Amino acid sequence: MRVRNGALALVLLVLAGCSAGSTASVSTGPDTLSVGFAAEPENFDFTRTDGAAIPQALLYNVYEGLVKLDADGKIVPLLAKSWTISPDRTSYDFQLQPGVKFSDGAPFTAADVKFSIDRVKTAWTISIKSKMDVVDHVDVVDPLHVRVVLKKPSNGWLFDMTSRVGAMFSPTGIADLANKPVGTGPYVVAERRRGDSIILRQNTAYWGAKPAYKTVVLKYIKDPTALNNALLSNGIDVISTITAPDSIPQFETDNRFTVLQGTTNSEVVLSFNGDRAPLNDVRVRQALTLAIDRKALLATAWANRGTLIGSMVPPTDPWYEDLSGYYPYDPAKAKALLAQAGQPNLSLRLRIPNLSYAVSAAQVVASDLADIGVRVSIEPLDFPAVWLKQVFTDHDFDMSIVQHVEARDITTFGAPTYYWGYHNPRVQQLLAKADAGTPQEQVEDMKQVARTITADAAADWLFLFPNVVVAKKKVHGLARNQVSESFDLTGLS
């Protein structure tokens, strides 16, 4: 009788037997490291699919560029042994590492550099391909020597070469980038379990130093609690970056773990729509900035873990200076400024992504602004779909709060069509001059840019997102700061 009752369950179990599995298996020995991430790559093709998750997994680990960004934010050699820049700063001569092979066996030469750089312009579909627009042409001088000629001097170009646009591809390895990445890096993608994990295995033919772990399992766990539980229950060895700040103390007080806290490139910005009244008035923007207690906001929104920066520059950029004290919290002065601007009774729409940091930050913003008589209506929007469309593309907002994760994205203040609608010809000129000058001139000019946008209250930089990495004690060599697009596995020991 009971057997028959169980028949339904049995039928289901048999049906489930057709679940397509994978063949490789993961050992859990000392050679294997398991790292937990919150966001999963949609596919492996970062030339056609945007988002941080793909380069995070693949850059420097599977794909390599001529240069890379080290943990301090410095540009260092990778596939290029060395390089020289012509006096007019438009021509870059790269000497390549000899004996480098792609994981499909093809040798890496100057021709591949030309192929890869040219291909950004022709085959890439995501917007960052425009970072290669400044390249005029690429000359193959000899198999280990390549010359890149720019249309105009650009410091930004070499920096961008450390990101995914600088990744080197082989003409024989691009047939199925979405599923089969072929790079020169220390790891190859061995297996993918969608919705669960990606398994990287050591590239036995790698030209450089062998990585510390033969197998690295990248585990994708969207829910912050589940991610933490995975580490607490030995399911993973590392949390790449903590997404629930309240949970950090439980790791700090547990002697099984190391907690590293550093910085990112990810500014949490209260953006003002500068294309519209009343926020096109600098006095109004300054008043709002003065009225928000950013220190208290950081405590509420991210458990006091981030850094107050005061402008669009993280401490790992060479032109960083601490501008967090530029607008000290001063509601009385804010009120006076609003009166001066003729806006004593403001009503503003704060349209934010429905993400926890934005929601909690928005509540502090709304209550601080209420104190100076500004009514704020908070409208959480489904992220990314709705926020992208309505705020970012259609500019239908007064204020928003979102993380700006890209490196050196201060340049967006030189783009008048960007969603914050900031128009300042002086900033645009300074940005252009900084890009063309020597590194020293660049630092000076960029400092000017940062100070100008701060003085203009072009936005309110609420705080810089922290990078909090938690790992088991046995894992060494993790970077404290997240400065490149990569979760770099090559520094582990």
Add this chain to the structure above:
Amino acid sequence: MTALLRRTAILVVSVFVASTIVFAFMAVLPGDPAQVALGVNTTPELLARTRHDFGLDRPLVTQYLSWMGGVLHGDFGRSYVTGEAIGPQLVDRLGVTLWLVGAGMLVALVLAIPFGTLAATWHRRASGAAISGLSQLGVAVPAFLAGILLVQVFAVQLRWLPSGGWTPPDQNAGEFVRGLILPALSLGIVQAAVLTRYVRSAVLDTLNQDYLRTARSKGLRPYPALLRHGLRNAAVPVVTVLGLQLTTLLIGAVVVERVFVLPGLGSMLLDSVSSRDLLTVQGIVLVLVVAVLLVNYLVDVLYVVIDPRLRVRR
């Protein structure tokens, strides 16, 4: 035969209606799949090109009909987000969900049948009331809460079982079973609580039937009598509930998959909705609708197997 035809017709119409509704809802939801795929710094030209590549610039009716046409040929299209064929993905994800639902059902049955029967036969004793009370409590606990509690105790504190994650059964059977225990328990315990109450009332009902009294009067002891004559009769209402419960199990699985990071249909559905991956959402809904209807069909078949009287009636 006509019954089968009728069922098939219902299935086809239901699938059509459900997919139309979903398609319409997704179409009016704000947010553009092309925009989500391309990310923040895209240009209007790229956006237009991608929309064209996706076929999003065609009239809605055309988009819908071409999707329907593909499905009839077994082609669910390609995901806007991953670029992969959706059909094989659905099969993969369905496999995970079915394991979860099956294991959850197993837990529910294993707990509910003995406890429900005991609660019925002991219904005048305190222990029977205790079982009823406990099941009452269990009904009130949502599956995700059960999941969170189980993870805290068995994964985080005791570290006996993984807190989540999925190992395919053909890869490492031991890990597969270990990984399935907590999700199956969190899904199954809640279902068991519901089911226990139905088993109890069904058995209670049966205990008061004349034929059981007859069996007892012929000298059969209470349990053998119940086993030989009663349970088969009690099973009919229970199977009905079971069918209904399977549907809620499927829904519960969506949540439990999130808690335990299982790559099933549920987590796929959540991801696809948030990225406005229209074709994928359509495909998943189609699979779920078919699954629910199939369950109902199986329940009907099971009635006949369990209760021969129904065979005569047909």
